[in-house]
Amino acid sequence: MRYAAAIAARRASSAALSPSADRDPSCDCEPCAARAAHGAGVGLNRRNFLFSGVAACGGLLIGVGVPGRARATGGTYRITAWVSVGTDETVTILSGSQEMGQGIYSALAQIVAEELRVDWPQVQVGPAPLAAVFDNPLLGAQTTAGSSSVRGYFSALLEAGAIARQMLIEAGAAAMGVKPKACVAAGGKVVVKATGQSVTFGSVAAAASQLKPPKKATLYSNSGFVLVGQPVPRPELPAKVNGTAVYGSDVVVPGMLYGAVLLCPTRGGTVATMGPAPSGSQAVNLGTGIAAVANAGPNGTTWTAMQAVKQVKVTWSLPADAAQQTSKIILSEAETLLVSGNAIVAETVGDVASAQAGAAKVLTLTYILPYVPHTTLETPNCTARVTARTCEIWASTQAPAGAQAVAASITGLKPQAITVNCMQMGGGLGRKLEQDFVAYAVIASKALGVPVQLVFPREQDFTQDQYRPMAVCRVTVGLDKSGRIVSWDFRNVSPSILYQRGYIVDGQLDDQATEGATGLPYALPNRLMDWVRHPATVPVGFWRSVGNSINAFACESAVDEAALASRTDPLAYRQGLLAGNARALAVLNQAAALGGWGVTRQGYANGLAYHEQFGTLAAVVVTITETSGVIQVLNVACAVDCGMVVNPDTAAQQIEGGIVQGLTSALWSQILFKNGIAQTSNFDNYRMMRMADMPTVEVSLLQTPGAPLGGLGEVGVPCMAPALANAWAKLTGKRLRTLPLFPKG
Amino acid sequence: MASLTVNGQTYQIQSDPSTPVLWLIRDVIGLKGTKYGCGISVCGACTILVGGTPQRSCQITMADINGAPVTTIEGLSADSSHPLQQAWIAHQVPQCGFCQSGQILRATQLIANGKIPSDADINVTMNNICVCGTYTRMRAAIHSAAGG
Numbered sequence: 001m002r003y004a005a006a007i008a009a010r011r012a013s014s015a016a017l018s019p020s021a022d023r024d025p026s027c028d029c030e031p032c033a034a035r036a037a038h039g040a041g042v043g044l045n046r047r048n049f050l051f052s053g054v055a056a057c058g059g060l061l062i063g064v065g066v067p068g069r070a071r072a073t074g075g076t077y078r079i080t081a082w083v084s085v086g087t088d089e090t091v092t093i094l095s096g097s098q099e100m101g102q103g104i105y106s107a108l109a110q111i112v113a114e115e116l117r118v119d120w121p122q123v124q125v126g127p128a129p130l131a132a133v134f135d136n137p138l139l140g141a142q143t144t145a146g147s148s149s150v151r152g153y154f155s156a157l158l159e160a161g162a163i164a165r166q167m168l169i170e171a172g173a174a175a176m177g178v179k180p181k182a183c184v185a186a187g188g189k190v191v192v193k194a195t196g197q198s199v200t201f202g203s204v205a206a207a208a209s210q211l212k213p214p215k216k217a218t219l220y221s222n223s224g225f226v227l228v229g230q231p232v233p234r235p236e237l238p239a240k241v242n243g244t245a246v247y248g249s250d251v252v253v254p255g256m257l258y259g260a261v262l263l264c265p266t267r268g269g270t271v272a273t274m275g276p277a278p279s280g281s282q283a284v285n286l287g288t289g290i291a292a293v294a295n296a297g298p299n300g301t302t303w304t305a306m307q308a309v310k311q312v313k314v315t316w317s318l319p320a321d322a323a324q325q326t327s328k329i330i331l332s333e334a335e336t337l338l339v340s341g342n343a344i345v346a347e348t349v350g351d352v353a354s355a356q357a358g359a360a361k362v363l364t365l366t367y368i369l370p371y372v373p374h375t376t377l378e379t380p381n382c383t384a385r386v387t388a389r390t391c392e393i394w395a396s397t398q399a400p401a402g403a404q405a406v407a408a409s410i411t412g413l414k415p416q417a418i419t420v421n422c423m424q425m426g427g428g429l430g431r432k433l434e435q436d437f438v439a440y441a442v443i444a445s446k447a448l449g450v451p452v453q454l455v456f457p458r459e460q461d462f463t464q465d466q467y468r469p470m471a472v473c474r475v476t477v478g479l480d481k482s483g484r485i486v487s488w489d490f491r492n493v494s495p496s497i498l499y500q501r502g503y504i505v506d507g508q509l510d511d512q513a514t515e516g517a518t519g520l521p522y523a524l525p526n527r528l529m530d531w532v533r534h535p536a537t538v539p540v541g542f543w544r545s546v547g548n549s550i551n552a553f554a555c556e557s558a559v560d561e562a563a564l565a566s567r568t569d570p571l572a573y574r575q576g577l578l579a580g581n582a583r584a585l586a587v588l589n590q591a592a593a594l595g596g597w598g599v600t601r602q603g604y605a606n607g608l609a610y611h612e613q614f615g616t617l618a619a620v621v622v623t624i625t626e627t628s629g630v631i632q633v634l635n636v637a638c639a640v641d642c643g644m645v646v647n648p649d650t651a652a653q654q655i656e657g658g659i660v661q662g663l664t665s666a667l668w669s670q671i672l673f674k675n676g677i678a679q680t681s682n683f684d685n686y687r688m689m690r691m692a693d694m695p696t697v698e699v700s701l702l703q704t705p706g707a708p709l710g711g712l713g714e715v716g717v718p719c720m721a722p723a724l725a726n727a728w729a730k731l732t733g734k735r736l737r738t739l740p741l742f743p744k745g
Numbered sequence: 746m747a748s749l750t751v752n753g754q755t756y757q758i759q760s761d762p763s764t765p766v767l768w769l770i771r772d773v774i775g776l777k778g779t780k781y782g783c784g785i786s787v788c789g790a791c792t793i794l795v796g797g798t799p800q801r802s803c804q805i806t807m808a809d810i811n812g813a814p815v816t817t818i819e820g821l822s823a824d825s826s827h828p829l830q831q832a833w834i835a836h837q838v839p840q841c842g843f844c845q846s847g848q849i850l851r852a853t854q855l856i857a858n859g860k861i862p863s864d865a866d867i868n869v870t871m872n873n874i875c876v877c878g879t880y881t882r883m884r885a886a887i888h889s890a891a892g893g
């Protein structure tokens with residue numbers, strides 16, 4: 001498997017891909033394929049998916065204008081791969097990124113519509129089919145990850161819109177008997193500049209679709225944006241308030257049977273023996289677990305399958321290291337590795353050792369983080385229809401090409417024979433980059449010879465996740481007499497997402513583990529950042545913001561501790577560390593102003609954190625209070641600068657959502673393991689933010705004209721844990737260096 | 746055979762009587778707007794109205810409903826015109842949207858009979874999980890749907 005596209009997203013701006021990462025699966029038998037799929041994550045084989053002969057995606061087209069808009073009989077004409085125009089003036093724009101809640105259907109379509117010059121209510125959006133033309137240029141794949149959609153597609157989509165518009169103008173000009181140069185596009189029409197005479201796009205769509213696309217795109221937006229920057233409404237929301245939105249788990253395929261999975265409770269285990277299914281259902285061996293599929297009829301429901309799967313007698317082959325996969329043991333191993341492990345240097349600047357030797361004071365600060373699950377509200381699921389010649393998949397997936405590759409390896413079919421229908425996701429969060437759920441549905445459909453919809457019961461989602469890695473981070477900070485940081489030594493010990501997938505070998509750096517701890521914006525003249533790989537085999541994966549949310553907790557807690565040790569206000573301290581960095585200071589100061597920094601009130605405290613990731617700057621100020629030891633978060637103020645904002649409303653939504661996920665995970669989230677078995681299995685023993693827990697939230701979006709575009713999907717998360725810990729320390733005098741901050745809820 | 750009335754239509758149900766209403770609605774009747782989130786009556790994704798009152802449908806059976814009419818998100822209005830649906834759009838509440846059928850149905854209780862809910866009322870009643878974290882917007886949308 002080639003390097004994961006998500007990783008490419010994260011690395012695109014800095015490091016080159018390592019050629020040694022290529023790895024071909026050697027065995028295609030079903031259990032092996034399933035295991036490979038499980039480990040493969042977002043891995044995908046470009047050789048397998050460059051071919052673009054896949055029919056149109058099955059996802060619904062969604063428009064802002066009128067829900068369920070009746071289509072005119074005249075038809076729809078494909079102008080370019082990205083743009084089709086209907087004789088009813090509907091303009092269909094395809095999205096290369098998948099909609100999982102982040103509002104990407106509006107952001108990407110807005111960029112195309114900007115150059116097309118159509119009115120937003122004319123626009124409908126749907127998922128692009130799997131084809132190279134739709135690859136995110138930043139990733140080289142059609143994967144939705146790494147806060148990369150707008151950054152990756154921006155220029156390509158401006159050009160795509162302009163090319164389609166030029167073709168419509170050419171057709172419209174011909175229809176009106178004038179030269180294209182005499183015309184402009186506006187409001188979905190081709191308009192003769194001199195006379196105002198016009199024809200609609202719909203009326204010339206058929207003719208435009210016959211034209212050759214121009215070689216060169218002429219961008220209207222060179223003289224300023226019209227639609228980009230506007231808070232246009234999300235096209236897919238009407239369907240989300242009336243129950244008509246179709247998620248992966250809502251797909252109904254003729255003849256389809258409902259199924260549920262039950263995987264080996266001990267991670268890494270496999271099926272040794274499988275007994276018969278209870279009457280009314282069939283059982284399938286998935287290698288790492290089993291599925292039960294309910295027979296057709298009045299009891300042919302997901303629920304029947306969920307009950308049946310628990311009644312199948314299974315014996316398991318357990319991995320030899322199962323007993324080691326216990327949270328306490330994993331943590332103590334990490335503490336040993338912190339001292340004696342083989343550390344790989346990610347970044348070194350100046351001379352840390354001698355600076356530390358000359359420091360007036362040295363703080364040694366150790367932070368501990370647990371495994372954290374994704375818990376997307378829609379549990380992983382996939383529908384597959386495998387025949388001798390074809391395989392069709394309906395999946396809520398962040399990585400459709402990966403799904404295709406996995407299905408190809410299980411079925412032995414060529415990728416061209418495999419259609420992936422990209423369904424909207426009831427949350428992605430990194431969980432739906434994985435291909436385990438796709439593999440299981442394909443195996444089940446192939447085994448039973450019927451279309452199967454396989455769902456993870458919530459208990460399986462919790463216990464069979466690929467978690468945010470646990471970590472132990474130690475920050476050793478040397479301060480001079482005046483309290484300035486003279487040395488900064490940051491070590492992260494954590495299991496490696498990349499190593500577990502075979503993307504790196506022992507001794508190589510996992511830069512997913514170190515992101516957010518290198519390239520810090522602070523003036524740290526002598527600094528060292530290194531990483532020790534923890535060999536724990538509990539599966540780890542990409543969790544919204546990945547290494548950033550781990551390292552920002554350690555980094556921003558440590559900066560606060562250094563500020564307190566030098567009796568300096570944490571805001572002033574950071575201002576000093578960011579001196580001369582106008583953009584960073586603007587973000588920091590905006591959050592401070594918004595969050596009421598410096599306003600002291602008895603019984604209340606503020607906490608601050610600053611973090612940069614994906615080219616975006618973010619600062620958070622939280623306000624908290626406490627009643628008999630229980631924290632109450634009253635307000636969160638967040639300032640963000642991602643360069644330019646395409647849709648301020650969806651941008652704010654992403655930050656708001658990231659804040660909530662950051663709060664839940666910082667305050668309460670962890671999964672503990674005992675002998676390889678996850679100890680939490682549903683929301684009844686896993687606390688999440690609910691309405692009554694909610695602080696007020698204020699988001700301020702700053703823009704820096706001309707700055708490179710930054711990502712937004714993940715940046716709300718990382719500042720939350722350190723801001724809360726910093727506020728708690730200020731309020732109570734107690735420094736919490738272990739997440740979750742309040743494990744008892 | 747028992748009958749189940751959903752959104753004004755009556756269905757004859759032959760399924761095992763222990764089947765939770767959630768799955769009758771989703772997999773037998775085929776209305777997919779009601780969602781599965783936890784199956785243990787904790788998340789609220791499966792919320793429906795039973796005789797006008799919000800209930801979590803993943804742990805109730807036909808017997809629990811006892812013939813009362815059920816309304817799902819598809820039946821809340823014919824054309825998305827319910828004040829909550831309108832407010833949800835005006836405030837651009839949903840992100841992934843998976844919890845939103847349940848959230849909207851849950852919120853109906855707050856504005857029923859012209860009630861104007863306080864923030865405290867909203868805190869108590871709106872206890873469904875939204876993993877995407879749309880709480881602030883839901884609160885604002887409920888206030889505007891109530892005209893408050």
Ligand code: FES
Nearest residue numbers: 782783784789803
């Ligand atoms: S699915 Fe019923 S409460 Fe969660």
Ligand code: FES
Nearest residue numbers: 841842875876877
């Ligand atoms: S909108 Fe995604 S869970 Fe609520």
